Amino acid sequence: MKKIIKVALAAAFGLAGVATAQAGTLQDVQAKGFVQCGSNGSLPGFGVPDDQGNWTGLDVDYCRALAAAVFGDPNAVKFTPLSAKERFTALQSGEVDVLSRNTTWTMTRDASLGLNFVGVDYYDGQGFMVRKSLDVSSALELSGAAVCTNTGTTTELNVADYFRANNLDYEVVAFEKGDEVIAAYDAGRCDVFTTDASGLYAERLKLTNPDEHMILPEIISKEPLGPVVRQGDDEWFNVNKWVLNAIINAEDLGVNQANVDQMLGSDNPEIRRLLGAEGTFGEMIGLSNDWAYNVIKMVGNYADIFDRNVGPDTPLGISRGLNALWSKGGILYAPPIR
Amino acid sequence: MTDSSQNGGVERTFFLNDPKVRAIIYQVVMVAIVVWAGWSIVDNTATNLNERGIPFGFDFLTAPSGFGINQSLIPYSESSTYGDVYWVGLINTLLVAVIGVFFATILGFLIGIARLSHNWLIARIATVYIEIIRNVPLLLQLFVWYFAVLRLLPAKREALDLGPIGLLNIAGFYAPKPIFGANTWMVGVAILIAIALGIGIRFWARRRQMATGQQFPIGWTFIGLLIVLPLIAYFISGDPITFEYPELARFGPQGGIRVIPEFIGLLLALTLYTAAFIAEIVRAGIMAVSHGQTEAAHALGLRNGPTLRLVIVPQAMRVIIPPLTSQYLNLTKNSSLAVAIAYPDLVSTFTGTALNQTGRAVEIILMTMLTYLAISLLTSAFMNWYNKRVALVER
Numbered sequence: 001m002k003k004i005i006k007v008a009l010a011a012a013f014g015l016a017g018v019a020t021a022q023a024g025t026l027q028d029v030q031a032k033g034f035v036q037c038g039s040n041g042s043l044p045g046f047g048v049p050d051d052q053g054n055w056t057g058l059d060v061d062y063c064r065a066l067a068a069a070v071f072g073d074p075n076a077v078k079f080t081p082l083s084a085k086e087r088f089t090a091l092q093s094g095e096v097d098v099l100s101r102n103t104t105w106t107m108t109r110d111a112s113l114g115l116n117f118v119g120v121d122y123y124d125g126q127g128f129m130v131r132k133s134l135d136v137s138s139a140l141e142l143s144g145a146a147v148c149t150n151t152g153t154t155t156e157l158n159v160a161d162y163f164r165a166n167n168l169d170y171e172v173v174a175f176e177k178g179d180e181v182i183a184a185y186d187a188g189r190c191d192v193f194t195t196d197a198s199g200l201y202a203e204r205l206k207l208t209n210p211d212e213h214m215i216l217p218e219i220i221s222k223e224p225l226g227p228v229v230r231q232g233d234d235e236w237f238n239v240n241k242w243v244l245n246a247i248i249n250a251e252d253l254g255v256n257q258a259n260v261d262q263m264l265g266s267d268n269p270e271i272r273r274l275l276g277a278e279g280t281f282g283e284m285i286g287l288s289n290d291w292a293y294n295v296i297k298m299v300g301n302y303a304d305i306f307d308r309n310v311g312p313d314t315p316l317g318i319s320r321g322l323n324a325l326w327s328k329g330g331i332l333y334a335p336p337i338r
Numbered sequence: 339m340t341d342s343s344q345n346g347g348v349e350r351t352f353f354l355n356d357p358k359v360r361a362i363i364y365q366v367v368m369v370a371i372v373v374w375a376g377w378s379i380v381d382n383t384a385t386n387l388n389e390r391g392i393p394f395g396f397d398f399l400t401a402p403s404g405f406g407i408n409q410s411l412i413p414y415s416e417s418s419t420y421g422d423v424y425w426v427g428l429i430n431t432l433l434v435a436v437i438g439v440f441f442a443t444i445l446g447f448l449i450g451i452a453r454l455s456h457n458w459l460i461a462r463i464a465t466v467y468i469e470i471i472r473n474v475p476l477l478l479q480l481f482v483w484y485f486a487v488l489r490l491l492p493a494k495r496e497a498l499d500l501g502p503i504g505l506l507n508i509a510g511f512y513a514p515k516p517i518f519g520a521n522t523w524m525v526g527v528a529i530l531i532a533i534a535l536g537i538g539i540r541f542w543a544r545r546r547q548m549a550t551g552q553q554f555p556i557g558w559t560f561i562g563l564l565i566v567l568p569l570i571a572y573f574i575s576g577d578p579i580t581f582e583y584p585e586l587a588r589f590g591p592q593g594g595i596r597v598i599p600e601f602i603g604l605l606l607a608l609t610l611y612t613a614a615f616i617a618e619i620v621r622a623g624i625m626a627v628s629h630g631q632t633e634a635a636h637a638l639g640l641r642n643g644p645t646l647r648l649v650i651v652p653q654a655m656r657v658i659i660p661p662l663t664s665q666y667l668n669l670t671k672n673s674s675l676a677v678a679i680a681y682p683d684l685v686s687t688f689t690g691t692a693l694n695q696t697g698r699a700v701e702i703i704l705m706t707m708l709t710y711l712a713i714s715l716l717t718s719a720f721m722n723w724y725n726k727r728v729a730l731v732e733r
Binding site: 109231232 | 387389390391392393404405406407408416485488489493494508509599600677678679680682686690691693694695696697699
């Protein structure tokens with residue numbers, strides 16, 4: 001009876017999520033049977049639902065990988081579309097279990113929001129898009145420009161820093177929702193649209209005439225994007241960290257979605273450890289030993305995920321660049337599973 | 339049936355059945371629940387913040403903000419503090435609210451009266467306006483004004499020339515900027531003298547009417563004074579005020595006073611939307627005054643104008659003021675929809691950008707809620723005071 005009252009009151013005051021979200025997110029997730037994932041909702045290639053409500057994107061696939069690792073089912077995940085402004089509060093309050101929404105890892109966010117960044121799943125940098133008719137070739141020629149951007153992003157700060165550092169006049173027009181930013185830019189309210197370079201390619205697809213716009217060569221900031229979890233729950237933090245590392249390590253070891261079943265019989269001890277044929281690595285993080293096998297089989301390694309969502313064969317057509325493996329000219333690197 | 343009723347109620351009833359005792363118990367229980375709920379919210383928040391290692395405090399208000407805001411009536415730059423962001427946002431909110439209330443009241447009264455007009459066409463137009471505007475969500479209207487109207491305006495490097503009024507394009511409205519010369523103070527003094535004279539004439543006219551019954555055209559005299567005296571001062575002091583007209587330069591219009599399109603869009607939507615509600619309130623107020631009042635006034639020999647001014651409107655105001663207050667409060671609170679179209683109001687700058695950059699959700703939301711509460715309470719305090727003045731004095 002006491003318990004019922006407690007639960008009822010907690011629910012009444014909307015504190016149920018807060019009260020149970022302290023620790024043991026993994027147990028909570030296992031008990032409810034799905035991962036609640038905070039994602040973008042309007043950024044093609046990273047997080048967007050199609051007209052049937054199927055979510056796709058690089059950030060989305062991270063959550064699917066997480067579900068595959070925990071449940072052996074990439075569909076055991078529910079998505080919450082979040083604006084840039086809402087995202088941290090949603091995670092802090094326990095509304096979502098993990099935030100995978102093209103979120104830049106910065107010191108303030110890591111140290112003062114009660115959150116932990118899991119790692120980096122996309123190395124990005126902020127860029128500018130302008131109309132070709134504006135006839136500029138460098139961001140340094142943008143003095144006097146109106147800049148459309150998103151409220152509450154690192155972008156907003158970077159653009160202020162950049163224009164100030166280069167003594168350029170500017171006017172910032174900041175919208176809450178990504179769709180409104182691009183609509184205002186498309187309407188001609190702003191001369192410049194700025195966000196992470198990956199986002200520029202994705203948003204350009206939404207414009208009336210994508211061909212009339214160009215992306216300037218300057219990259220003005222470091223934007224390491226990655227998933228975020230609540231601070232103080234090391235077990236869930238570990239699960240998230242190693243799912244990400246497994247995805248990257250799999251590419252490093254040449255294990256992909258297509259060949260993972262063959263690779264199960266591999267003699268390479270590193271691959272055997274990754275796929276759970278040797279050791280008890282899954283159990284160390286509270287999962288079954290075939291956790292990484294499930295991730296790769298059901299979602300894929302980093303290359304699979306990248307190529308499917310943002311790679312050269314997609315409308316976004318982004319090349320690997322910095323996001324190539326460390327052994328192939330990029331900086332993608334994951335600690336070993338051993 | 340209990341024994342006591344059969345015995346004629348002499349026996350003492352069980353104390354819980356005493357309505358007075360019950361009333362006290364209910365109130366004690368209610369207070370306990372409210373206090374407990376309040377305490378548990380505060381305690382839960384504090385505990386959870388503590389466990390997550392999220393600090394609580396207002397020291398962030400003195401930290402530099404590092405981002406730009408495109409409309410500010412007080413000096414603001416990227417090196418200003420989060421405290422400044424709060425003030426910039428608050429002033430922007432008040433600006434749009436005050437101007438919105440002003441125009442919505444005028445427009446609302448006009449449309450409300452128009453709906454009562456005997457002219458069939460005018461009355462129908464007013465009806466259609468009210469029914470359409472009242473029944474479409476404000477956020478949608480905001481998008482229509484901002485995105486649909488914005489697309490129709492000339493591009494940033496061109497402009498619609500409105501002659502002496504200024505230039506208009508997608509980046510905003512550019513009005514001529516008055517530049518006050520050295521002797522401008524003389525014009526100001528002339529305006530003050532005109533106002534003082536007006537008040538003096540009003541006293542004199544009242545007294546004369548009391549004594550002789552003769553009336554004096556105070557309104558026209560006052561308007562005349564207000565135009566003629568400053569004009570004389572203006573020419574005596576040697577044409578001190580000049581206007582800086584905006585001009586079309588390479589990057590669009592330069593100079594003048596710029597009004598950003600987000601402000602125009604928000605003001606239009608808020609004004610037109612609230613005016614529809616005010617119109618209905620005005621109509622209800624006028625209809626609440628019975629036709630007998632008009633007939634009685636006419637019987638006393640008052641013409642239509644004075645009848646409206648001295649008999650109908652003062653009585654209608656009693657009905658109009660209380661709901662009008664809610665509309666003013668609504669308009670102020672609705673201005674927070676600004677966040678959808680990038681107007682830098684309190685919600686957009688402070689609970690939007692500042693909250694995200696500092697992560698101080700509890701502090702910032704608390705401050706913002708208290709601010710809106712204070713604005714609303716002040717508005718209704720003022721309107722209640724005004725309502726008391728116009729209320730029916732019963733003897």
